[in-house]
Every structure is written in C-alpha cells, then in structure tokens.
Amino acid sequence: MAKCASAQEKKSVIVEAYADAPLPTRRGTFQIRVFREPGSGLEHLALTLGDVRRPEGILARVHSECLTSEVFGSLKCDCRDQLDLALDRIAEAGAGVLVYLRQEGRGIGLGNKVRAYALQAQGADTFEANRRLGFPDDLRRYDVAAEILCQLEVGPIDLMTNNPRKVEELRAHGLSIRSRVPAPGAVTPHNHAYLTAKKRRHGHLIDI
Numbered sequence: 001m002a003k004c005a006s007a008q009e010k011k012s013v014i015v016e017a018y019a020d021a022p023l024p025t026r027r028g029t030f031q032i033r034v035f036r037e038p039g040s041g042l043e044h045l046a047l048t049l050g051d052v053r054r055p056e057g058i059l060a061r062v063h064s065e066c067l068t069s070e071v072f073g074s075l076k077c078d079c080r081d082q083l084d085l086a087l088d089r090i091a092e093a094g095a096g097v098l099v100y101l102r103q104e105g106r107g108i109g110l111g112n113k114v115r116a117y118a119l120q121a122q123g124a125d126t127f128e129a130n131r132r133l134g135f136p137d138d139l140r141r142y143d144v145a146a147e148i149l150c151q152l153e154v155g156p157i158d159l160m161t162n163n164p165r166k167v168e169e170l171r172a173h174g175l176s177i178r179s180r181v182p183a184p185g186a187v188t189p190h191n192h193a194y195l196t197a198k199k200r201r202h203g204h205l206i207d208i
Helices: 081-093 111-123 126-132 143-151 164-172 192-202
Strands: 017-027 028-036 043-049 058-064 096-101 157-160 177-181
Touching: 028 143, 043 143, 043 192, 081 157, 081 164, 096 143, 111 126, 111 164, 126 192, 143 164, 157 164, 164 177
Parallel strands: 058 096, 058 157, 157 177
Antiparallel strands: 017 028, 028 043, 043 096
16 A cells, blocks of 8 residues: 655645546446646546455556547557556456546647657657757656555556656655566557657666
8 A cells, every 4th residue: 555644744735635436438337536736726637446445456547638539539659559458457456546637748738749849750769859848858746646656545556658767756755666568569650650759768667
C-alpha cells in the first residue's frame, strides 16, 4: 500500500477529493472521482474499477491529458492508444485505476502544444519544438498522481507505462510499484518521428 504522508508531514495540501459518482461506460461501470488542486482549482480525475486496495496488487495507469488525440483523433502521438489500452486491460482484469492528469502537452498547455506542432511541421522534433518555445523537454509533475493514489489507498501497482522516469518519480513519492507493464501504441507514418524522439532522447521503452 502507498505510504501517504500525514497532514503534519505535508507542507501544503496538494490535492483534495471533490466529487465522485458511478460512470457507466462501454467497458463497464467505473467510479469517477474528481480531485482539485486548492491553489489553482485545476481538476484531475481517477477512474477506478473494483477493489483498488487489494494487497495482491492492481493495474494502474497515470495518464496526462491529450485533447488533440483523445477527442479529435490526432495521429501525431500514441496517447489515445495508450488510454484505450489501459482502460481495456483494467476492464479485463476486473480491477484497477487510471489517474488522468490535466497537464496538456507535457505540461506546456494546449496553445503552446499547437505552436509546437507548427514547429514540428517545419522539421523540429517534439523536444526541439518545446525548447524553441522556451520550455524544458517535460514540465509534467507526478506528485499529484502519487497523492491521488495514496488517497485511494491503492495496493502495490503494476504501472502501465513506457516511461522509466514516471516509475522513478512515483516511487520517489512513496508508491509501491511492483512492475512496469508496457503500454504499446500503433506506430504510423504520422507518429514515427515523435515516438523515435521519445525513445532516443528520453529513454522511453518503445518498440518501433
């Protein structure tokens, strides 16, 4: 089970539970929970299925928002593939959790993400585009995800990710990660350069 810091140990509240309700989906009925950051009002989500506190462990996915692929079907990345795969596997297992973080474009926001798209159309890779806009490679943070999983009192997790950094950061925040589960997406002519850049520059474990 995740080791959550006590109120005395925390310097400030990272995220607070705000709302929850059953959510019927084509994969089954999940419980949807909204967690709100008190300072910014930013709202993150957790979708749970079954008993996530099982001591034998559960499947988990920590997923960052990608409006362009998940809503509009962009082929420039594999985000929607990974989201769908995670929900499919959680449904097949009968238990699990997906934490959905509102940090679009690796944390630079939707507008800047689209500006980065324009630079990519001129030949820059995804990381070069961010740098040209004055951003680091990745502004995402995982303390919020760790706190959400702690509040859900999850057991040991099998984390669905291709990103070793995500495993390291969540472990650093006290989560018990039993294993890393690959999260493959389709490789297409549209996302090949994007996936290659993630593998070459940031060590993502992707079979291209």
